[in-house]
Amino acid sequence: MALSIVYGILTTVLTATSWRLGLAVDGILWLVFLVPIILAVIGIINAVNGKMKPLPVIGGIKILK
Template sequence: MAFCGKCGQQVNEGVKFCPSCGAPMDVARQSAPEPVQEPAFSKLNDTVDNTAQFTPQEIEEGKVMSILAYLGILVLVPILAGKASKYIRFHANQGLLLCLAWIVWVIADGILTAILRAILWRALSLWDIYRAVSSILNLVYLVIGVLAIIGIVNVLNGRAKELPFVGKYRILK
């Protein structure tokens, strides 16, 4: 069996034109077309979209406050000033979760770093291990930053999508 080089339709041998798209079969392939793979980011950001729960006016009016929710400690501004808007509360909840995750990780990272330094302080030749482990631990900060950027992009696009990993949890009602 051959496959059309234009549309990928399976065709019988000896056919001069593809029955599906009409393309000449001189561009036939002997194997099935490669499946198109989605980027990993699209699967990561395939989360629940709650945008339909909010009016377009509420979304437009709450964009600036919602962006502040993803900027670390500035999450307190939308929490305290945006109580009336459910859209702002949605993004403030996610920003608060990210801020809390960051605070918890700062503490955990400090403890882990202190333990590593205590163990490796005499073995100067093992500082390469310390640097490697520290680099791996610092990747968590990168993940938190990427999640904040995803949240800001969602706000700028007027969406209320849950963030990967943390979006399904609710602290603020």
């Protein structure tokens, strides 16, 4: 929620300043929002196929022994 608010304000200010800069930042931030969705889809596909794999980004972190 807070990230969406920051995203909206940032793109509005940059688009008002320079439409090219606004579009460039908008595209980059859109990709940042897309990454978690892609990682979730990969996890869902692995779960449906019965494969037990570590998480893509934080899978190497061990909290408990």
